[in-house]
Amino acid sequence: MSSVGVAPLLATVAAAVSEAIERVRPELAGADPVVRRSDRADFQSNAALPLAKKYGLKPGDLAGELAEQLTAEGSTAPVAAAVPSGPGFLNITLTDSVVWSRIADRLADPRLGIAEAAAGQRIVIDYSAPNVAKEMHVGHLRTTIIGDSLARVLGFLGADIVRANHLGDWGTQFGMLIQYIDEHPDQPWRTDDLADGSSVSALDSLYKAARAAFDADPAFADRSRARVVALQNGDEPTVASWNEIVAESEKAFGAIYDRLGVLLTPEDYTGESFYNPLLADTVTELLDKGVAIHSDGAVVIASDTVTGPDGDPAVLMARKSDGGYGYDSTDLATIRYRITELSADRLLYVTDSRQALHFQLVFEAARRAGWLTDTVTVDHVAYGTILGPDGKPFKTRAGGTVRLMDLLDDAVAAARAVVADKNPDLPADQLDAIAEQAGIGAVKYADLSTSRVKDYTFDPQRMTAFGGNTGVYLQYAHARMCSILRRAGEPLAVTVDTTATIEPAERALALTLDDYGTVVTDVATTLEPHRLAGYLYELARAFTTFYDTCPVIGAPEPTRSNRLAVCQLAARTLAHGLGLLGIAAPARL
Ligand code: ARG
Numbered sequence: 001m002s003s004v005g006v007a008p009l010l011a012t013v014a015a016a017v018s019e020a021i022e023r024v025r026p027e028l029a030g031a032d033p034v035v036r037r038s039d040r041a042d043f044q045s046n047a048a049l050p051l052a053k054k055y056g057l058k059p060g061d062l063a064g065e066l067a068e069q070l071t072a073e074g075s076t077a078p079v080a081a082a083v084p085s086g087p088g089f090l091n092i093t094l095t096d097s098v099v100w101s102r103i104a105d106r107l108a109d110p111r112l113g114i115a116e117a118a119a120g121q122r123i124v125i126d127y128s129a130p131n132v133a134k135e136m137h138v139g140h141l142r143t144t145i146i147g148d149s150l151a152r153v154l155g156f157l158g159a160d161i162v163r164a165n166h167l168g169d170w171g172t173q174f175g176m177l178i179q180y181i182d183e184h185p186d187q188p189w190r191t192d193d194l195a196d197g198s199s200v201s202a203l204d205s206l207y208k209a210a211r212a213a214f215d216a217d218p219a220f221a222d223r224s225r226a227r228v229v230a231l232q233n234g235d236e237p238t239v240a241s242w243n244e245i246v247a248e249s250e251k252a253f254g255a256i257y258d259r260l261g262v263l264l265t266p267e268d269y270t271g272e273s274f275y276n277p278l279l280a281d282t283v284t285e286l287l288d289k290g291v292a293i294h295s296d297g298a299v300v301i302a303s304d305t306v307t308g309p310d311g312d313p314a315v316l317m318a319r320k321s322d323g324g325y326g327y328d329s330t331d332l333a334t335i336r337y338r339i340t341e342l343s344a345d346r347l348l349y350v351t352d353s354r355q356a357l358h359f360q361l362v363f364e365a366a367r368r369a370g371w372l373t374d375t376v377t378v379d380h381v382a383y384g385t386i387l388g389p390d391g392k393p394f395k396t397r398a399g400g401t402v403r404l405m406d407l408l409d410d411a412v413a414a415a416r417a418v419v420a421d422k423n424p425d426l427p428a429d430q431l432d433a434i435a436e437q438a439g440i441g442a443v444k445y446a447d448l449s450t451s452r453v454k455d456y457t458f459d460p461q462r463m464t465a466f467g468g469n470t471g472v473y474l475q476y477a478h479a480r481m482c483s484i485l486r487r488a489g490e491p492l493a494v495t496v497d498t499t500a501t502i503e504p505a506e507r508a509l510a511l512t513l514d515d516y517g518t519v520v521t522d523v524a525t526t527l528e529p530h531r532l533a534g535y536l537y538e539l540a541r542a543f544t545t546f547y548d549t550c551p552v553i554g555a556p557e558p559t560r561s562n563r564l565a566v567c568q569l570a571a572r573t574l575a576h577g578l579g580l581l582g583i584a585a586p587a588r589l
Contacts, residue, residue, distance in 0.1 A: 006113025016077035059088025116158025131168030167271030175228030180210035200252035412439030445471030449533035497558035
């Protein structure tokens with residue numbers, strides 16, 4: 001059942017309407033049944049209007065014919081009522097029994113009836129990608145959270161995911177840093193030499209000092225340049241320092257990943273340095289193919305499609321005039337490697353929108369080089385900026401970059417206050433654990449529920465509110481579902497009586513639950529997790545209405561069992577959906 005999945009009710013209705021169209025007007029076979037959810041009935045078909053127009057029929061007549069066909073004796077469509085309305089709409093209500101049996105089918109499947117729609121695809125997701133010797137800051141939050149959610153969604157749909165953490169671990173800045181460290185042995189930066197153990201923050205300061213020295217002291221600048229050459233030529237002590245710096249930084253990134261609960265592991269670190277041995281070859285190939293050209297000693301790729309503000313073609317720097325390679329070179333070698341060596345079917349790059357032009361040019365070059373063909377899809381998954389309370393890009397009060405760890409601390413502190421307020425008797429250790437899950441979940445939900453391309457304001461109080469569209473609200477809704485199930489007595493094996501009638505609030509919730517797979521597949525196509533976030537919020541609200549109007553535990557059989565089944569499917573769907581967003585769903589909050 002798993003790979004095929006349980007058909008969504010919407011698909012069942014669409015198939016029934018298609019069949020009806022073919023029966024009443026064989027010449028219209030294959031027309032779009034135009035079915036969607038409706039607040040007048042379960043579903044609505046708007047097929048009659050455009051079809052009637054095209055074939056000179058009266059829309060109302062055609063809708064009437066379809067309605068008759070759908071409810072005719074001998075029809076296999078699970079339709080209880082089909083009522084033409086307005087200028088040619090068709091309102092369709094399903095039988096109670098088909099709604100119940102879908103609930104039962106989804107409950108019986110560990111995958112909730114969702115097919116592995118992306119099976120057989122290899123998808124490389126480039127995300128997080130912090131820079132070595134620098135602390136992760138607010139700018140790395142969105143890529144890490146969004147990339148992680150997409151990895152979870154596409155992975156759940158059966159794709160083979162390559163998580164590519166494209167660390168900034170290479171470049172001329174390391175010559176400067178290593179040289180500075182070498183000349184200042186008195187300044188500690190190794191975890192073992194530090195009292196508080198924050199190596200990357202020490203490195204970050206040393207890096208800033210190195211840059212200042214580089215700019216102020218030409219002799220130091222020369223020694224730094226020589227260090228870059230030493231690093232590139234594999235000089236042993238230089239490479240050893242570099243390795244140590246990378247390892248210390250990776251430890252710090254790992255601490256953030258652990259706290260965020262993202263899927264990234266040390267195996268996923270494939271930094272820029274990984275592509276270093278491939279750069280020269282890549283540039284040669286681009287020159288041979290006539291994609292890149294020599295220009296003033298450099299090797300560049302001039303765009304066929306994009307022009308800069310001066311009217312000249314926008315340019316990628318494949319090799320600099322000093323013979324060095326930079327960010328552009330690395331991304332060219334990277335895309336080539338991912339397509340030709342990793343055999344990727346789909347490439348995603350999760351970075352902020354400011355890199356849109358860069359990726360547009362890289363994709364264009366890859367296409368011209370013949371690496372990127374029609375069998376490979378590539379997307380720059382762009383996102384907007386996180387804003388501070390003043391509505392400007394988030395900075396510390398002093399105007400510096402905000403450390404990611406500090407941001408998470410703030411959110412967890414806000415969540416702690418909210419949870420403590422709700423549960424005054426909670427022991428401190430439990431409170432800490434729940435606050436951590438709620439705080440981190442709140443940060444992720446605030447991000448993922450915002451349309452990707454939009455900016456949003458980082459506001460810990462608002463993010464952790466119990467009411468409103470927040471992660472905490474959804475976690476709380478899930479905990480409430482769990483509490484009902486606990487009261488019913490676990491382990492719970494409920495059987496669904498498909499002959500029972502279904503109340504309106506129950507039906508609304510059931511139809512929403514049935515939609516889950518469609519939404520998940522939609523996220524995979526559009527790469528927009530906010531669609532899933534929005535769905536989960538609707539689900540939580542539909543559950544609240546159900547809970548307020550349909551008693552569960554005290555209801556007579558078979559109502560009790562059927563409602564418990566609905567609660568169970570709701571809890572599993574909500575927990576699963578939060579899981580795909582990377583958010584914990586604790587059983588108690
Ligand atoms: N390290 C870069 C940054 O911090 C992001 C790298 C994104 N990935 C890529 N393949 N260019 O901005």
